[in-house]
Amino acid sequence: MLQFIIRRTLGAVVTLFLIGAATFFLFVAAPSDYASLACGKDCSPQRLADIREALGLNLPVAQQFWDFMTGIFMGRDFPTGHCSAPCLGQSFYSGEMVWSTIMDRFPLTLTLTVGGSIVFLVVGIGAGMLAAFRRGSFVDKFATGASMVLSSFQIYFLGPIVLVILVYSTGLMEDPKYVPLTQDPVGWFVGMSIPVCVMATIFTAQYTRMARSSMIEQLAEEHVRTARAKGMSKKYVFFRYAWRGSLIPIVTVFGIDFSAMLGGAVVTELTFSLQGIGRLAVNGATTKDLPLTMGVMLVGAFFILIVNILTDIAYAFIDPRVRLS
Amino acid sequence: MTTLTKTEDASAPTGPESFLSVRDLKVTFSTEDGPVKAVDGLSFDVQRGKTLGIVGESGSGKSVTNLTILGLHSPRTTTVDGEIVMDGKELITASEKELEQLRGNKMAMIFQDPLTALSPFYTVGRQLSEPFMKHRGASKKEAKDRAIEMLTKVGIPQPKTRFDDYPHQFSGGMRQRAMIAMALMCDPDLLIADEPTTALDVTVQAQILDLLKDLQQEFGSAIIFITHDLGVISQMADDLLVMYAGRAVERGSAREVMSTPKHPYTWGLLSSMPRLDSNLDEALEPIPGAPPSLLTPPDGCRFHPRCAYTDLVPGNQCSTTRPPLGDGRASACHLTAEQKQTLFIDKIQPRLR
Incomplete structure (x- = not known):
């Protein structure tokens, strides 16, 4: 197991490097002159040269890449000041350090991701399993029907509806906003509850359907029938034998969803006017802010790789056949 | 539809010591295409310490019968009629709780493929x-x-x-x-073995069969042994029940059925079985055709579309009347006893030598 983790971690480091390189050189290959973009309308040649110098754009491309990559581990010095490790560079436009910008936005994204995940895992898997357990009953039909309807909704459709009902027309709640948890736990909870719940609703629907079908599939497995043939009760067999196998597809999809959300839930953020990682990534790409885009890409890729490793470890816990091979 | 000249209800041999007795069992699955009669009027008995072999092709209702005895059929899509009495206890009407107490305890099952059957x-x-x-x-x-x-x-x-x-x-x-x-x-009194050696290679198969026999002697369990392998069954079973398309077509002691089979289907099964000592030049005789769909089973004798001897039966009895399965050593076929004997001696036996 330890060997497996070490091997996967080394693989992840290499992958991160390759992703960084790919992003960097794609960006450089794009026909844009960042200095003139940053310079604005009335751009004197002198100012342009200064900007080039300040951004380090007159260095060879390989040198720029090297500086960027070493900066992550050792920090860098910019004319405007020192950027300590992990340094993801300095935004071309705002001049802020990319790392600290990302860290500013990250708590919000983390709140959305973890909060949403807890809600949709508990409600979604719970409802799906209940539906499978009482297959064909009213509960099953209701859960299946509701998840059908909800999963065809979109956040940008459901979000505004909820806002109109709870905020604009009745004033029951305030506009969603992010208050740091450490500052005001209640404000944090209330401020984020609408975005978290709306996002979770869409996912809940998907997870309900997935949990139900995967459970029904498992219940038809022969080893589940064997357990029944031993005289184990329906409940016991359901929760000990069938449940475990049904987790495998759920863990797979959850790993993908979770890391994607950590990389930024753009639609949710835009719908509720929140400033998270997703919006940062969009800004970086549309304004051709190389360091910002690189930073967001690397942080996102980092989470995807970490979650991938965690997913594989989870498989090993669920299924002993994976553990030993 | 089929005219039943005689129900099988009272016809199976009922020994006083019969531990499990199945009477006129009917199992019907409801499917999208309509009801499928997987088992249609099946009766048999098993004694303590004895082995009943059930033989038949895939889809003949062997496994369904035994899952029904354990009550492991899906209650949503399956209707069960008839009587299953084990040690004086009626199982079809028993509650789920009662069945749970019996399963794995008084009655246990060995499944076919142990890789998928173990968690x-x-x-x-x-x-x-x-x-x-x-x-x-x-x-x-x-x-x-x-x-x-x-x-x-x-x-x-x-x-x-x-x-x-x-x-x-x-x-x-x-x-x-x-x-x-x-x-x-839990020392079960009834052990159902559903093709327990099909997934194994021959040497292991022999070990497992010996093991089952030894264990039966030690524990005195009644065994129902399901297989489509006649070689295996002749070693294992005391009594034999040959099933075709959800019905029993022949019954008797294993020795009788193997040495003087009376039903054309059993003849077909025996003729299609390869033997080590047979002449290499002699081709195996497969049964022509395929088992019928149980959605629309043939009227009369369900084997008649594949049977070579229907001409010998007067009238269209084979395609109109369900042949009854008599008491004890019996076969469900319209041919007369003499016809069966002559046919077997003239046409079948030479092939089995």
């Missing part, structure tokens, strides 16, 4: 211990001792360390042994 998620030891803890109220420690005892009995080397292994760490033969050990944990 990949739990150790062999745990899967063995569970029924013992449930039915005997045993502690974990007691159940472990019992499981190790049973693993030893079925011939698994180093049972103490094997107890903590997962099924995928066992070889195919070992897994089937573990499966048998699991079925025997």
